[in-house]
Amino acid sequence: MQIGIVGLPYSGKTTFFQTLTETQLDPNAIQKRDANLAIVKVEDHRLDEFTEIFKPKRKVNATIEIVDIAGIQKGDAIGSSINPQFLGKAKTNDALIHVVRGFSDDSIPHPNGSINIVRDIKTLEDEFIFSDLAFVENRLEKLDKDIQKSKKDEAIRERESMLKWNEHLQEGAPLRTYDFPAEDSKYLKNYQPLTAKPLLIALNLGEEDIKNAQNILNEVKKEIDWKNVIIEPFSAKIEMELMQLDAEEKNMFMSEYGLTDSALSRLVASAYKLLGLQSFFTVGEDECRAWTITNGMTAQDSAGVIHTDFYNKFIRAEVVSYKDFMTFGSFPKCKEAGVFRLEGKEYLVKDGDILHVRHG
Numbered sequence: 001m002q003i004g005i006v007g008l009p010y011s012g013k014t015t016f017f018q019t020l021t022e023t024q025l026d027p028n029a030i031q032k033r034d035a036n037l038a039i040v041k042v043e044d045h046r047l048d049e050f051t052e053i054f055k056p057k058r059k060v061n062a063t064i065e066i067v068d069i070a071g072i073q074k075g076d077a078i079g080s081s082i083n084p085q086f087l088g089k090a091k092t093n094d095a096l097i098h099v100v101r102g103f104s105d106d107s108i109p110h111p112n113g114s115i116n117i118v119r120d121i122k123t124l125e126d127e128f129i130f131s132d133l134a135f136v137e138n139r140l141e142k143l144d145k146d147i148q149k150s151k152k153d154e155a156i157r158e159r160e161s162m163l164k165w166n167e168h169l170q171e172g173a174p175l176r177t178y179d180f181p182a183e184d185s186k187y188l189k190n191y192q193p194l195t196a197k198p199l200l201i202a203l204n205l206g207e208e209d210i211k212n213a214q215n216i217l218n219e220v221k222k223e224i225d226w227k228n229v230i231i232e233p234f235s236a237k238i239e240m241e242l243m244q245l246d247a248e249e250k251n252m253f254m255s256e257y258g259l260t261d262s263a264l265s266r267l268v269a270s271a272y273k274l275l276g277l278q279s280f281f282t283v284g285e286d287e288c289r290a291w292t293i294t295n296g297m298t299a300q301d302s303a304g305v306i307h308t309d310f311y312n313k314f315i316r317a318e319v320v321s322y323k324d325f326m327t328f329g330s331f332p333k334c335k336e337a338g339v340f341r342l343e344g345k346e347y348l349v350k351d352g353d354i355l356h357v358r359h360g
Helices: 013-021 027-032 045-054 084-091 117-150 153-170 182-191 207-223 236-243 247-256 263-274 299-306 308-312 322-328 331-337
Strands: 002-006 035-042 058-060 062-069 095-102 199-205 229-234 277-282 287-294 314-321 341-343 353-359
Touching: 002 013, 002 084, 013 035, 013 062, 013 095, 013 236, 013 263, 035 263, 045 058, 045 277, 045 287, 062 084, 062 263, 062 287, 084 117, 095 117, 095 263, 117 153, 117 207, 153 182, 199 207, 199 263, 207 229, 207 236, 229 236, 229 263, 236 247, 236 263, 287 299, 299 308, 299 314, 299 353, 308 314, 308 353, 314 322, 322 331, 322 353
Parallel strands: 002 062, 002 095, 058 287, 095 199, 199 229, 277 353
Antiparallel strands: 035 062, 277 287, 314 341, 314 353
16 A cells, blocks of 8 residues: 655655664655655554464565655746646556645745645645546546547446536545445546545644644644645654654653643544454564454455465455453463354454465
C-alpha cells in the first residue's frame, strides 16, 4: 500500500516526510526529484508484547510506503491551476496525506498571506475536484463518440456511470462521498479519481499551539466533516526535535508538551485504518511478525500473504485472538480454555488474530 503526501507550499510537507521516515534529505536534491519514497514501520504494541514473550531472533513490523510528492510551487496556490504533473503523481497512490499549515513563522511567509487551515484544506480539495471533473467530462466526450460509431454495450454502461460521477462533482462534492455501485469498481481501479481516495489531513501546528490541539481540531471539524477523511494534529518542528533525542530525553520532552505518544505513530496508525487495513500475527522463537491484510480477508487469502504455497495448499488455520492469548499467556493454556480454534478457508480473519497455517 502506498500513501502520498501532498500540501501547499511552505506547509511543512517535506519536514513531515523526513520525520515520518526518519530521513534527512538534501535540499538541493529535493528540488530535483519528482518524489521521495520511504518504507515506514507501523508501530504496534501487540507485536512488542509478543516479542517480549517469545524473545524471537527477529521482529518484523507491518509497513507502508510513503511518498513525498513534489510539484506544487508558490504560484500554484489559491487562484491558479495546480501543475497537472503533480495531479498525475498523486493519482498513483492508494490514499493521500494532506499536510496543512497551522503554524505562524515570519521567516516563512504563507504564500496566500495568512494562516487559514480551513481555506487551505478546501483549496487543494477544490483542485482535486476540478481535476476529476475535467477527466470525467473528457471521458464522456470520448464515450459519446464511441457510442455514435458502434453502440457498444460497455461504452453505454460506462457513460451512465460517468454521468453520475459528473453530477456529483458538479455539486462540488468529492467522489469519496458518492455511494459507488459494484459495477463502478473497475472504473475506479482504472481511472484512480483523486477525490475518491481516502484522505488523512495532518494539521501542522506551531509549538505554542500543540497543547491547544484538541480545541483547534474541534474548530476545524465544524467546517470539515467529510466521509473517509481523518484529521490529526501534530507539530513537524516538535517531531523533528524528538527524532534527534534518546529515549529518556524524548520522554522528558514529550512530557513538557503534554504528549503521551509520538504524533507520527498516531498518524501512521490513522493512515493504516483509513486504508481499511488490519494486522494478523505469526509468532514464535524464530520470528514475531505483523502481516498486513485488508478488512474482510479469509484465512486462505491471509495465508497467501505469507506464502503462495500456503494459499494453494491450505488445510486449516490454528487461530487465537490477541486478547485471549494475553489473557491466558500461552498456547497450551489457550487450548485448555477452549479459545484455541481450528478454522477453515472461509474464516474471516480479525484484527489481532494469531495464525498458524496448516498446509499440504
